[in-house]
Amino acid sequence: MPLAREAVELLIQAARAWYFEGDRHGLRDREWMALRFLGRANRFSRTPSALAGFIGATRATASQIVKTLETKSYIIRKPSHEDKRSVVLCVTAQGEKCLAQHDPINPVLNAVTALDSEERIRLRDSLREILNQLDATHQRLNASICRDCMFLAERSAPKGRAGTEYTCRLYRAPISPDEIELLCASFERANDRLRVDEPADRMRVASV
Ligand code: SF4
Known part of the structure; x- marks a missing residue:
């Protein structure tokens, strides 16, 4: 203590x-x-x-x-x-x-940038975990980034295009790779990322 x-x-x-x-x-x-x-x-x-x-x-x-x-x-x-x-x-x-x-x-x-990368990751993850517990206690949500959001769906780009394509299932809109790291007030935490090219039984249904 x-x-x-x-x-x-x-x-x-x-x-x-x-x-x-x-x-x-x-x-x-x-x-x-x-x-x-x-x-x-x-x-x-x-x-x-x-x-x-x-x-x-x-x-x-x-x-x-x-x-x-x-x-x-x-x-x-x-x-x-x-x-x-x-x-x-x-x-x-x-x-x-x-x-x-x-x-x-x-x-x-x-000061945080001056830490080595493992320390930065540990600090971020610890603070996130603390915030999650506070959110659960107070039943409120904080803005956070698409990368960790349950509404983000990703799939491999169609043939001929490199990389991954992202869609927000809440706003029904494409999300560019640059937008993935931006803050969103509609964020809801995901435990598992939905891939739209996965079999249907792997897909979680979003509560939208
Ligand atoms: S709700 Fe917001 S954070 Fe979640 S995927 Fe859509 S735009 Fe991103």
Whole structure:
């Protein structure tokens, strides 16, 4: 138990990098969280409602944060290709530059990058396991990446094309290899990846 407590206390100290009073480089901690999320979110999750869910804010608070980020020219609204009534929130080049240069999590990111690859994998897997247990306790879901999502289906590319093709069965849309590592607010954890070219009895039916 003392070891577990020490580890949790260290986590709390690390969290001071991203939870802070006041502002850093003109943004409060939740505004940084929002800009960071929008910089990593996939095309389905760059919406005001997904943003509100991710940062744990009401729609009104999220809308205020969006206005602040727009005023600073870090994000712009564009009409959604998926749903003409919606908008997508896109990080501008200025927003990306701000994240690269001033994001308060950058020192933590650099410290983790400095670990050797096995330590990084162990750290990621341990944190993921802890988060899974918290999710089960609080019955909530966090945004995560397509690669680990139950809705991602993969199959070998048709003859003549190399590699693997991916589809999201929730949004019924193709997912490009570049999008696999982006955050999605509709993510649901998979234990087993569905391959659409596997026999039917191997296929899991998605609850969509
Ligand atoms: S596969 Fe999952 S994570 Fe990826 S877009 Fe679909 S719902 Fe989101």
